[in-house]
Amino acid sequence: MEGVDYLAGERKKAEFDVESMKIVWAGSRHVLEVSDRISKLVADDPAFRKDDRTMLSRKELFKNTIRKAVYAWKRIVELHLSEEEASRLRFYVDEPAFTDLHWGMFVPAIKGQGTDEQQQKWLPLAYKMQIIGCYAQTELGHGSNVQGLETTATFDPRTDEFVINSPTLTSSKWWPGGLGKVSTHAVVYARLITDGKDHGVHGFIVQLRSLEDHTPLPGITVGDIGMKFGNGAYNTMDNGLLRFDHVRIPRNQMLMRVSQVTREGKYKQSDVPRQLVYGTMVYVRQTIVVDASSALSKAVCIATRYSAVRRQFGSQNGGPETQVIDYKTQQSRLFPLLASAYAFRFVGEWLKWLYTDVTQRLQANDFSTLPEAHACTAGLKSLTTSATADGIEECRKLCGGHGYLCSSGLPELFAVYVPACTYEGDNTVLLLQVARFLMKTVSQLGTGKQPVGTVAYMGRIEHLMQCSSNVQKAEDWLKPNQVMEAFEARAARMSVSCARNLSKYANPEEGFAELSADLVEAAVAHCQLIVVSKFIDKLQQDIPGEGVKRQLEVLCGVYYLYLLHKHQGDFLATRYLNPKQAALANDQLRALYTQVRPNAIALVDAFNYTDHFLGSILGRYDGNVYPKLYEAAWKDPLNETVVPDGYHEYLRPLLKQQLPSARL
Template sequence: MNPDILRERQNATFDIEKLTNILDGGAERTNRRREIREVLVLNDPDFDYGTPTSLPTMILKLREYGISDPVEINWYKSMYWGTGREALGLHYVMFLPTLYTQCDSEQFNKWVPLIIGTYAQTEMGHGTHLRGLETTATFDPATQEFVMHSPTVTSIKWWPGGRNPLFLPLIFLSIPLSASLFDLFLSGFALPTCSGIVIGDIGPKFGFDAVDNGYLKLEHVRIPRENMLMKYAQVKPDGSYVKPLSSKLTYGTMVFIRSLIVGNAGIVLSQCCTIAIRYSAVRHQSEIRAGEAEPQILDYQTQQHKLFPLLATAYAFLFAGQYMIDTYNRISGDINQGDLSEMPELHALSAGLKAFTTWTANTGIEVCRMSCGGHGYSRSSALPDIYVEFTPSCTYEGENTVMMLQTARFLMKSYRQVQAGQQLSGAVSYLNKVHHRVMAPQAVSSQLDLNLNTLVDLYEIRAAMLVELAAQSIQQESARGKCQEDSWNNSTIDLVRASDAHCHYMVLKMFRDKVDQIEDPGVHSVMSTLAHLYAIHGMGNFTGDFLQAGVLTGAQVPSVSKCLKGLLAEVRPSAVLLVDAFDHHDKMLNSVLGRHDGNVYEAMFEWARSSPLNRTEVHESFHKHLKPLQAKL
């Protein structure tokens, strides 16, 4: 054990195991996760860790050990594949959830037992704008079939993952039905592989090398009427259409995936913080005081400023991910009972948080990499691979700007309801007070002594102000004679800012609520400090907003920086312990810089020596090409 990392773990002020339990959702969940890790991954003789050839074995192990819970499946796959993406990811996170949520009972029993499927929604010419999808599904009453067709080049389905025809007995298509007949309701179809389906690979990508992404072109493919997923909507034999109670019901898979992405942003950021903070604890460089020993770079305030707010953000996003999955499961239950009242809010929140968390985590990965200096550039650090694999999340399952604007539509609708005298509940209830809140500065002194509840209130006021400013922008554009669509387009910068502030407020509120639930004094104290750091760091980044909202004065601005510095110093003694609580196993982390034992340099040298170029001191190319050339000279 490296003496620096060992010293960091001495004199702990909180119980790491209890914090890990909170992150997992309880001690039983922690034990189950570790059981899966130890039994099915690390100590299973059938596995060669990270080798794609073990894929069939992995499927069989899931069945053998009865792993069917989506969270446990996600644990298992992420443990087995580490930071990479595996070929069956789309099957488990999109294909199966779609069947679970959109099949009627007969379809469920017929299709779910099938081995592998894929999900084809995005087209070459349209992605997030679902109503723009061009693939047609025309019902033929004479044969009781749908005729599926790709009428244009841009209508070819693009990016479906795992589309190898040898392993795809079933394809899920997401298509808006004819506007005249079905009012552009987004419908799902189960499509067996058959003639008329043209598929191929789309070529190399930025990452996701293990995932076989391709294209899918339909040439008048006929499928039975019963292959339309009919839990919520149906086409009757006579061609009549039964509408769903809400068009958003078919968005369930996307909401589920976006909820998973929120938590995954926290997981990825926690991995990067683990690597960067452990490395910063054993790396010594430069001098703070001339003539003295080189300090740990974690003692530099600038290094703390880079990493500790990201550490707080990782915890915030993990708790937000828990909230989203719990909320999704609860509302899904309500939907099954016929209560759709919370579906629009969940859809809007999942869209906004998907964008908010992935943008932040994507930037945070690069900050962690650069905080490791030159060694962070090496693939041995794992940080380059993590970045390459994570950055597509800013565009898949909804391009982030479009996601923010979807949230903005819900916020604008909510604001208009308040204007009309309605009382709102749920995540946007703070808009009820938008005309009644006293926007007075906090204390008259220059000191900023705020508790966590007060900070949440300030973020609430900021969000309400930016929502109102966005609404006013649209109103002003309309007053200038612009049509509704142009008024919206000319206000989108304000709308994205409003959505971002709403999401920031929600994440902080979730963090506060989680802190309030923690009973252990030591864990409560350190989590409270992190929640304060998350809030104060955001206040420093968006000082102008808080000044404009009237909750901060110019005289108080220096206190924000002073408070931030104090919180960094407060986190410093617990930094390594806080990343230990994430419980990332060395084999899963796969980073020479993030090793639990801190023996970075020994591992780095061994990693370098394992390069194929080091098998011989002189590469064979010298003897084959250069040496004969030298002889001729």
């Protein structure tokens, strides 16, 4: 049966050109070409095999990851890959590794915070991987509140050195990826102390291990922090712990682009604006949003294909049962996630533009849009990662019992993904930052300061506070301006309502703390508006390919109507909608599900994922699920012997009643 496409019938139903949609998903024809080529290169190379990952012990798993990461680098070198191609290759290898932190955090930290000389010294070593670095900020006792870090870097003017020290147990560095077993160097964040004065947290380049034999340098205690969630998953990463016992580093290993310590131990600021760091933050968060769309689309691809293969109930006259994808409950859980994957893709694309825009403005010393860009990226990071984590688990449940098997790929996808809700800013903490920005924006309305970018709609606050929906029939919900007004009015009213409640408190900080749960809801409403508006904007563009734009319109409708239905309480409570209009939205949503149905398989094919990358038997391109599940089962170590270890020692004496009997 090898070679048969069990989903061919589904593919024929598609009402649009899949190849054109692939370009839309990839972002451009060029990116699609690179992705396609590199993903196949990885898939075809047995060295990148990953289906054994969930069966390996931690030590085997980790050694295997070192092997793959080094081999990947070798291939990058041998094939003369460009930076773009190299990063695609790491992406398709699909295994967290120390190299992620080296390229994603260590190198950018030096680029962003190092002086020109520092960059000239360290970057070439890092680029050639003659040193491997990590990013050591979080401590055992201190995460979200970076200003609370305890590690100290005390300047010793006698020797022109900093003394790095871990004064308490809770000051142990804890979590940095790549630190536990691999990194030779780290950017360490520590409180800078000169002349008895604490200047707050700064970054320092510290060598951790000998470049000769990899043993930790004197004064350094370093190790892995232990098993994390899931089989395989993030356990390929050596998140580490690190303690310093008065470790000395030369003064020029403090990252000095923004502030310096002089030979005499004087602390001073350079004229480089501090705001520069925000540029990096926008960049990092943009990649997190794009990663969310990748992770969610993988899960959706698996669940969609399997829902077309899986049949349950509804057999008529002994014929085949109904494909579970035909059940409206299945559609109402699955299709909004499919739509969300596309929505996050497009908002991620827009964030790339935002990053360019912010960077250009920074270069021109224009900091005016920074607070808005900062709030917007914080909110989008939070919204997309939370929705993706929940969405992957929902996709797993949509696969019934078989989704619980590692061979479905979904358990590992969930376990490896969820920390995105926590790292780079805990999602609740980030939403509180968004809320703070929204309250500031509201408080400045009428002062002549025009809100810009994603809060520009607040400039129309008077209209948004008093308008109400004109929707009269279900199809009215397909009109973009109706939708935009609804989401804007809801977000604006929730913010204004919070601001009003806040104003009742004598102490605004106390009020903010007391009302923070409501403020988080207002922030979510604002962030959802951003995603909806960027999806709608995308549809204003020219999108080539037969039927492609039409499909995206349907998905866009599913996305916003799903949100509207889920949060109808907000729309009703703010009196923008009446119950009848909310019900019409739900009717229209149901109608759209019917339009998605014939296109569902083609819409996930457009992600252009190889079976290797998906890593799921349920999500196989050819739909040949059952024989392959059966085959995979036999590979479990427990099946190496017919009679299990422990039979002779424990089970046989029990069965043979060489144990006394119970009084039950």
